[in-house]
Amino acid sequence: MKAAVECRLCPRRCRLEHGQRGDCRVRMNIDGELKTLVYGNPCAVHVDPIEKKPLFHVLPGTGAFSLATAGCNLHCKFCQNWQISQRPPEETRNTTLPPEAVVSEALRTGCRSVAYTYSDPVIFYEYMTDTSRLAKEHRLLNLMITAGYIEKEPLIDLCPLIHAANVDLKGITEDYYRRMCDGTLATVLDAIRVMHDRGVWVELTNLLVPTWNDRPEDIRPLCRWIRDHLGPDVPLHFSRFWPMFQLKNLPPTPRRTLDLAYTIGREEGLHYVYVGNFPGHPGNNTHCPKDGRLLIRRYGLAILENHLKDGACPSCGTPVPGIWRIE
């Protein structure tokens, strides 16, 4: 009789007998030991502008060597990457790229960072941590793009390796997380606080899904939570929904909803509110929270102007928080 195991990486705590996989599809009990099936086998590897993550306060205009493996520990109905996130690794086209190769490729392509992204890097934790350690030694930043659905212990161990994270705060009610993502909100809020408190530069993304989380009574509490628990300097990206995966019946987020969210974010005192997936929206830009001066002008993911001087407003000298250079 081979022993059963309990995975303690994410709050699902899957209990697995020999041959069974976790809910993420990539962690498996083999002979009474838990194994990951995706170490060194990404199915998506790209050089992206860092703005695509989105991380607007980290080395603007630089490339991020971005990778993902198959699998995910959430099952969001709107997932943009469902072809890889909701598939086991046998069903994706993978490449062999051990941590050393990730770092050398990132350096060769002139990237300043490695981004663990697309699906959710929580499920390729071991691959991410080993790569991060190596990347850090080579003065590359480590970026984690995640839903934050992870247990506290592995997250605390990970924080010293991660420079910046964009956490997808999908909604602000447990009901939304349960119905839309098959997850829990409290865990995500805890994870955001842990990362923020441990010095990881955190930006948040909220996807505005028509009829699901796009009312002022959905948006305002989310902004308040950020302001009250993290402070007004944490950037919030409102992202435009596009019909996808299991929500093809819904329309894209209308412009007026994005405008409304942007206004609410500012009304609630957040200093850096952005609108994403909508090129040309004024919410693509960064302004000084003190004198309102335009600091970084963007069109979608492209940087058109960058007036920051040593990470501060050139007019009034107000520092803009973020990572503007590699120490």
Place this chain on the structure above:
Amino acid sequence: MNPGPRRRERVFTGLLLTGLFLFAGALTENVRQLLERTTPDTEQEDNSGRVLERLHAAGISPHEARYWRRLEGGPS
């Protein structure tokens, strides 16, 4: 002889069958996705050799995972 009713019948039957095929296809895909999620790849009866063989054939080399514990009494 008026072929109208019989042709209409054939068209109707054709449409009905097409609809049924589409419905069955959608249902199968949904059930497959559901099964994939609720009973992920159960190979309990399999021996480890065959599990590894199948994974290797797919180009997958299992690697030691962190953050887990062995359950003494089996999963509940």
